[in-house]
Amino acid sequence: MSDIDALAARLRAGLAPDQVLTDRQQLRTYECDGLANYKVIPALVALPRSAEQVAIVVRACVDAKVPFVARGSGTGLSGGALPHADGVLIVTSQLRDIVELRPEDERAVVQPGVINLQVTQAATPYGYYYAPDPSSQQICSIGGNVAENSGGAHCLKYGFTTNHVTGLQVVAPDGEQVQLGGAAPDTPGYDLLGAFVGSEGTLGIATEVTVRLTRLPESVRTLLAAFASTDQAGAATSAIIAAGVVPAAIEMMDVLSIEAAEAAVHCGYPAGAGAVLIVELDGPDAEVRAQFDEVTRLCDEAGAFEIRVAADDTERQLIWRGRKSAFAAVGRISPDYIVQDGVIPRTALPEVLRRINEVAAGHGVRVANVFHAGDGNLHPLVLFDARVPGEAERAETVSGAILDLCIEHGGSITGEHGVGVDKARYMPRMFTDTDLDTMQLVRCAFDPDGLANPGKVFPTPRLCGERPGRHQGAHPLQEAGLGEVF
Amino acid sequence: MSDIDALAARLRAGLAPDQVLTDRQQLRTYECDGLANYKVIPALVALPRSAEQVAIVVRACVDAKVPFVARGSGTGLSGGALPHADGVLIVTSQLRDIVELRPEDERAVVQPGVINLQVTQAATPYGYYYAPDPSSQQICSIGGNVAENSGGAHCLKYGFTTNHVTGLQVVAPDGEQVQLGGAAPDTPGYDLLGAFVGSEGTLGIATEVTVRLTRLPESVRTLLAAFASTDQAGAATSAIIAAGVVPAAIEMMDVLSIEAAEAAVHCGYPAGAGAVLIVELDGPDAEVRAQFDEVTRLCDEAGAFEIRVAADDTERQLIWRGRKSAFAAVGRISPDYIVQDGVIPRTALPEVLRRINEVAAGHGVRVANVFHAGDGNLHPLVLFDARVPGEAERAETVSGAILDLCIEHGGSITGEHGVGVDKARYMPRMFTDTDLDTMQLVRCAFDPDGLANPGKVFPTPRLCGERPGRHQGAHPLQEAGLGEVF
Numbered sequence: 001m002s003d004i005d006a007l008a009a010r011l012r013a014g015l016a017p018d019q020v021l022t023d024r025q026q027l028r029t030y031e032c033d034g035l036a037n038y039k040v041i042p043a044l045v046a047l048p049r050s051a052e053q054v055a056i057v058v059r060a061c062v063d064a065k066v067p068f069v070a071r072g073s074g075t076g077l078s079g080g081a082l083p084h085a086d087g088v089l090i091v092t093s094q095l096r097d098i099v100e101l102r103p104e105d106e107r108a109v110v111q112p113g114v115i116n117l118q119v120t121q122a123a124t125p126y127g128y129y130y131a132p133d134p135s136s137q138q139i140c141s142i143g144g145n146v147a148e149n150s151g152g153a154h155c156l157k158y159g160f161t162t163n164h165v166t167g168l169q170v171v172a173p174d175g176e177q178v179q180l181g182g183a184a185p186d187t188p189g190y191d192l193l194g195a196f197v198g199s200e201g202t203l204g205i206a207t208e209v210t211v212r213l214t215r216l217p218e219s220v221r222t223l224l225a226a227f228a229s230t231d232q233a234g235a236a237t238s239a240i241i242a243a244g245v246v247p248a249a250i251e252m253m254d255v256l257s258i259e260a261a262e263a264a265v266h267c268g269y270p271a272g273a274g275a276v277l278i279v280e281l282d283g284p285d286a287e288v289r290a291q292f293d294e295v296t297r298l299c300d301e302a303g304a305f306e307i308r309v310a311a312d313d314t315e316r317q318l319i320w321r322g323r324k325s326a327f328a329a330v331g332r333i334s335p336d337y338i339v340q341d342g343v344i345p346r347t348a349l350p351e352v353l354r355r356i357n358e359v360a361a362g363h364g365v366r367v368a369n370v371f372h373a374g375d376g377n378l379h380p381l382v383l384f385d386a387r388v389p390g391e392a393e394r395a396e397t398v399s400g401a402i403l404d405l406c407i408e409h410g411g412s413i414t415g416e417h418g419v420g421v422d423k424a425r426y427m428p429r430m431f432t433d434t435d436l437d438t439m440q441l442v443r444c445a446f447d448p449d450g451l452a453n454p455g456k457v458f459p460t461p462r463l464c465g466e467r468p469g470r471h472q473g474a475h476p477l478q479e480a481g482l483g484e485v486f
Numbered sequence: 487m488s489d490i491d492a493l494a495a496r497l498r499a500g501l502a503p504d505q506v507l508t509d510r511q512q513l514r515t516y517e518c519d520g521l522a523n524y525k526v527i528p529a530l531v532a533l534p535r536s537a538e539q540v541a542i543v544v545r546a547c548v549d550a551k552v553p554f555v556a557r558g559s560g561t562g563l564s565g566g567a568l569p570h571a572d573g574v575l576i577v578t579s580q581l582r583d584i585v586e587l588r589p590e591d592e593r594a595v596v597q598p599g600v601i602n603l604q605v606t607q608a609a610t611p612y613g614y615y616y617a618p619d620p621s622s623q624q625i626c627s628i629g630g631n632v633a634e635n636s637g638g639a640h641c642l643k644y645g646f647t648t649n650h651v652t653g654l655q656v657v658a659p660d661g662e663q664v665q666l667g668g669a670a671p672d673t674p675g676y677d678l679l680g681a682f683v684g685s686e687g688t689l690g691i692a693t694e695v696t697v698r699l700t701r702l703p704e705s706v707r708t709l710l711a712a713f714a715s716t717d718q719a720g721a722a723t724s725a726i727i728a729a730g731v732v733p734a735a736i737e738m739m740d741v742l743s744i745e746a747a748e749a750a751v752h753c754g755y756p757a758g759a760g761a762v763l764i765v766e767l768d769g770p771d772a773e774v775r776a777q778f779d780e781v782t783r784l785c786d787e788a789g790a791f792e793i794r795v796a797a798d799d800t801e802r803q804l805i806w807r808g809r810k811s812a813f814a815a816v817g818r819i820s821p822d823y824i825v826q827d828g829v830i831p832r833t834a835l836p837e838v839l840r841r842i843n844e845v846a847a848g849h850g851v852r853v854a855n856v857f858h859a860g861d862g863n864l865h866p867l868v869l870f871d872a873r874v875p876g877e878a879e880r881a882e883t884v885s886g887a888i889l890d891l892c893i894e895h896g897g898s899i900t901g902e903h904g905v906g907v908d909k910a911r912y913m914p915r916m917f918t919d920t921d922l923d924t925m926q927l928v929r930c931a932f933d934p935d936g937l938a939n940p941g942k943v944f945p946t947p948r949l950c951g952e953r954p955g956r957h958q959g960a961h962p963l964q965e966a967g968l969g970e971v972f
């Protein structure tokens with residue numbers, strides 16, 4: 001009996017037989033997440049229905065030294081939930097209860113398989129909602145949001161997942177059940193909650209999530225401003241933020257992404273626009289009205305040739321329709337594309353966009369830019385045709401060069417999609433060996449055998465056995481006597 | 487030559503002679519921080535002037551296996567900077583440069599010895615400020631704020647230190663210099679930045695801090711509302727938050743703290759008040775005006791018998807004067823007192839205040855309550871006279887019982903003062919052994935010899951050598967075979 005067969009037998013006894021999949025056709029369903037160019041069929045899929053069952057599966061994996069990968073709805077865009085060929089995929093979608101709704105304390109407690117939008121739907125009757133809104137919010141799970149520290153258009157004002165999770169119950173990589181944080185805004189001791197959020201399944205599996213609920217705004221107003229160029233739109237963005245206005249969202253689309261959206265959903269954006277900005281304000285009605293006038297004036301001053309204000313919710317949805325369809329719409333103008341995700345300081349926007357266009361032109365590649373302009377989170381869509389020899393490679397080169405531009409300007413290689421399997425190789429461009437080694441000290445502390453989502457986040461796994469490894473070699477301060485350092 | 491003599495000689499060669507203190511009279515200056523009932527004279531004080539010098543000192547301590555404690559301005563209230571009798575105290579107050587001010591990116595880079603208020607003073611000409619405002623902001627250091635994750639009256643709206651630090655350069659407990667985070671709002675990999683902020687000197691020493699700058703509000707309005715009871719004031723607080731208003735601050739004082747403030751600074755609060763609320767709104771003028779009317783109405787409905795609105799900055803300062811002097815003012819009505827620091831869900835305020843009064847009455851002890859009502863952060867001042875036998879003990883009992891009440895109501899044993907040496911013994915009331923052991927996995931990963939601020943935060947230091955200790959005994963899941971667990 002192979003290791004996996006033995007493990008399957010143990011899990012079928014510990015869970016229920018129908019919660020353990022080993023049939024190859026069934027396993028194929030889980031071969032990839034939202035980043036479909038990586039595909040791996042797992043050896044086994046477990047479908048636990050409780051925290052205890054998650055702990056049982058992890059414990060069995062630890063005993064058998066079999067790697068395991070957690071998966072929520074599988075909508076991630078960095079391959080964070082890509083299975084391990086010899087490992088167990090732990091799917092949390094059966095853990096789908098809203099355990100507790102406490103609007104009076106602005107908290108909800110949910111299981112990890114609960115869909116992002118369901119939290120908002122449950123809280124809305126009480127006048128609250130769950131603020132982080134990934135584009136996939138209708139299908140992505142809270143557990144996946146926690147793993148990837150997901151963002152969304154409205155995270156400019158409201159912050160990322162990490163700002164909205166106050167407590168977690170997790171199964172650690174050794175199978176122990178641990179409480180991190182709680183309902184209070186801060187807890188004493190180390191903020192392991194913060195370290196866990198965004199750790200992409202490498203520090204354990206969340207089995208219960210306490211989230212902050214946000215009061216529904218009294219008023220929401222949305223405008224679409226059309227500019228001749230991304231330079232002008234970028235200047236408008238900077239002017240708005242510099243004026244002390246924090247819109248709920250400032251989204252930018254360039255000419256190519258407008259063209260794609262137009263082809264797909266006929267959103268009717270102003271003809272001839274080189275860039276559009278969508279600016280949404282929310283809050284008390286008095287604030288929104290006053291600031292809306294200011295935003296309109298600032299867009300005007302930055303050179304907007306047309307400004308449309310949504311008169312009602314239908315018009316508001318029409319404005320958002322182009323933006324929200326943008327990723328998928330790019331399929332209308334290109335057979336294949338890479339969705340890139342990087343961050344730069346907002347003030348570097350015009351410069352970096354120019355450089356992206358230069359790099360793209362130099363390689364004969366088209367790049368459509370769609371992004372959260374307010375917080376400098378870029379989503380360049382690098383277009384290619386996989387059938388034309390060399391195009392995929394050129395697109396990959398341009399995509400990587402865009403991340404270099406982000407780093408060069410003081411930014412980051414991912415804003416909200418995570419590192420996963422896709423960007424692990426870029427981590428050394430951003431971090432020194434010492435920095436990466438320091439992070440892996442934590443991974444090794446929790447997971448000395450490296451069983452929790454191996455191959456993700458870090459380019460080269462640390463051999464945890466070699467403790468105290470960081471004292472050996474590498475760093476000059478370690479090697480040098482005092483006199484030499486000084 | 488003793489270990490310390492050898493260490494002193496090495497440091498005098500590596501730094502400069504006047505940066506190393508061993509004279510007992512000089513050392514006595516550093517025997518305590520703001521929590522003066524703990525006093526320990528360190529064996530040596532080092533006054534580094536650069537990150538490299540901090541690394542030199544730490545490296546020397548590691549080589550000599552001598553414990554070290556970092557200290558900023560020494561204003562902490564949990565004894566986090568209490569020296570170790572056989573150890574080195576590393577004072578960061580000489581690292582006092584504002585390295586970079588980038589208001590256009592809403593960032594400043596400062597050394598750890600920079601005073602909190604100096605960041606605001608430097609940023610103000612550009613229209614920005616640094617939001618976290620501990621009461622000690624005129625003297626406390628940014629490095630200390632990072633260590634303790636300091637809060638302040640205005641953290642209700644703006645968040646704690648952890649929400650305003652985006653990057654750190656630290657000297658890890660082994661002497662390595664590491665970068666955590668950066669200028670971008672989020673970085674890939676583990677959020678060790680979050681884990682470091684609030685780790686109270688146990689994970690290393692910050693040598694450079696990148697902070698977020700916040701736009702100065704267009705408008706600020708402040709009111710003082712007087713109520714017959716804390717129940718009424720608590721109800722007003724809940725009503726304000728439930729209405730979706732997020733004031734910059736909501737502070738509450740009860741009858742005893744009002745009496746103390748009156749005796750000390752003659753703040754002229756309304757006579758006969760059983761509780762006062764200070765509510766401050768800031769933001770765009772239109773918002774502040776609209777919300778201020780609503781807050782006034784809600785206070786009125788909750789039973790306020792007098793509401794004073796500050797007409798100008800002088801009147802505003804008069805309102806704040808009573809609150810800001812409250813801790814010190816208590817000295818007017820009691821020779822000794824303990825400043826307690828706990829957190830509860832805001833909705834539990836009336837219930838917990840009643841219980842505190844019951845417990846206090848049961849022990850014949852007076853408690854003055856001053857607190858950040860908006861976020862449920864209590865600062866009960868437990869009054870006693872050390873000259874009366876048994877009073878100190880009774881005060882200590884009541885003080886501990888208050889923390890139990892906080893935990894019982896889903897809160898926390900510290901809101902913003904940290905655990906330090908003072909509350910380490912309360913940690914097991916809030917966390918299970920497994921939870922504490924999980925945190926110490928991180929401490930051990932960074933500091934296997936336990937040299938960085940030993941005796942703080944954790945009640946019983948983990949023996950790091952016993953890895954993989956958490957697999958041995960203790961937790962039932964570890965011991966049990968699968969069948970038993972299920």
